[in-house]
Amino acid sequence: MMANPVLLQRKxxxxxxxxxxxxxxxxxxxxxxxxxxxxxxxxSEGIADIHCLSDAYLTEEIIREYTS
Structure with a gap:
């Protein structure tokens, strides 16, 4: 499922x-x-509805990407 582009930009x-x-x-x-x-x-590709996860969780996930 693709998110609304405006809502995704805000996220x-x-x-x-x-x-x-x-x-x-x-x-x-x-x-x-x-x-x-x-x-x-x-x-951005709408894979696995990852955009539905919380901002805090996604932020931590990005930090993990760079520290692993």
Whole structure:
């Protein structure tokens, strides 16, 4: 199921802000991390309805991608 594009863009923005806060990095750096993540790829392709998961969970998943 594909999410509404506007709602998905808002979700992306919330996740980027959370990444910046949790990693103590700029929004530009957080955007770069987000756009290069496998999680973003899955969300943008609508795979497994991953966009339905919470912002906090998806943020942690992206952090795990970079720390593993």
């Amino acid at each position: 992306y923005a919330r996740i980027i802000v959370l990444l910046a806060e949790q990693l103590h990095i700029s929004l530009a750096q957080a955007l770069d991390y987000f756009m290069r993540s496998k999680t973003y790829e899955l969300m």
